[in-house]
Amino acid sequence: MIPVTILTGFLGSGKTTLLNRILSENHGQKLAVIVNEIGQIGIDNQLIMNVEEEIMEMTNGCLCCTVREDLLVALKQLLDVKAEGKMDFDGLVIETTGLANPGPIIQTFFLDPVIQSAYQINGVVTVVDSYHIHKHFEKGLEAKEQIAFADVVLVNKLDLVGESEKENLLxxxxxxxxxxKLIEATNCDVDIQSLLQIQTFKTKDTLQIYPHTEHNHLEGVKSFVLREERPLDLQKLNEWMSAVVQELGEYLYRYKGILSIDGVDKRIVFQGVHTLFAASYDREWQEGEERVSEVVFIGKDINKEWFQEHFEECVK
Known part of the structure; x- marks a missing residue:
């Protein structure tokens, strides 16, 4: 399956600089990039090697095309040129507009069977302007939502802030x-390959960062981890989550984790966005490994006690 990275960030954060690096530098990755408007990126014509069905092939092997009216059309168009052998790519990067909540883009990959079978969400990278981020916070929830959705936050323009400001921001x-994962940068000067090796499904380690603490540093956005050492009943869990997303889906930005299900020898990887969630089998539980279910929820004004109480009711 083709790994997909969604790139988000406010205007001026450095997102365009990063896209230009992806499309021009010899970083060893053959990536397709879907952007909102090619003119805004300012691609050097000398870097365009070939054009096929409005898809531009760059001299470094990467591809670039625009969303135009429908993301699904662009995704299928890329699959067509790849299947026909006209152009090739190993991964996909999708740019969002400055104010866009990446949730609907992520949901696209859950809804269409052709897209679901060909692509897999690798993760969300949010580029943050360290110097102006608090002004964005003051304007509303959009900037916080983009951070809440992220698997990687590229903390850019750190040369413009002092050491204490940087530590407080982190x-x-x-x-x-x-x-x-927080990556510190100036002028988006990061290793492209390591930036895109997110592997959002490798959840076990990330949940250990703050396993028992509820976070509410900024008004409106809350995050917490639910943990249960007893095996869960799959039917109870599915019924509960279906009810949760029906009632609270619009307030749930991201949720993901590892589940220990009664009678199942494999770990189950679970993740969702707003009202859509999915689960898949991971590796087998190893001998001596602690079989623990851990799920992180990030959302708007969500109540940990309520979630914890009902999560415990899903025990076999």
Whole structure:
């Protein structure tokens, strides 16, 4: 399956700089990039090697095309040129607009069977402008939501802030999203390959960062981890989560974790966005490994006590 990375961040955060690096540098990755408007990126014509069905092939082997009206059309168009052998790519990066909540884009990959069988969400990278981020926070929830959705937060423009400001900001960001990996940068000068090796499904380690603490550093956005050492009943869990997303789905930005299900020898990887969630079998539980279910929830004004109480009711 083709890994998909969703790139988000407010205007001026450095997102365009990062996209230009992906499309121009020899980083060893053959990536397709879907952008909202090619003109905004300012691609050098000398870097365009070939054009096929409005998809541009760059000299470094990467591809670039626009969303135009429908993301699904762009995704299937890329699959077509790959299947026909006209162009090739090993991964996909999708740019969102500055104010866009990445939730609907993530949901696209849950809804269409063709897309679901060909692509797999690798993760969300949010680029943050360290110097202006608090102004974005003051304007509303959008900036906090983008951080809440992230698997990786690229903390950019750190050359413009002092050491104490940087440390406070890193704590704030980790408070909004305790499972996100924070990467410090100036002018988006990061290793592209390591940035995109997110593997959001490798959840076990990330949940250990803040296993028992509820975070509410910024008004409106809360995150917490639920933990249960007893095996869960799959039917009870599915019925509960279905009821949760029906009632609270619009307030749930991201939720993901590892589940220990009664009678199942494999770990179950679980993740969702708003009203859509999915689960899949992972590796087998290892001998001597603690079989524990851990799920992180990140959302708007969500109540940990309520979630914990009902989560415990899903025990076999």
């Amino acid at each position: 704590q704030e960001l980790q408070g909004i999203n305790p499972t996100a």
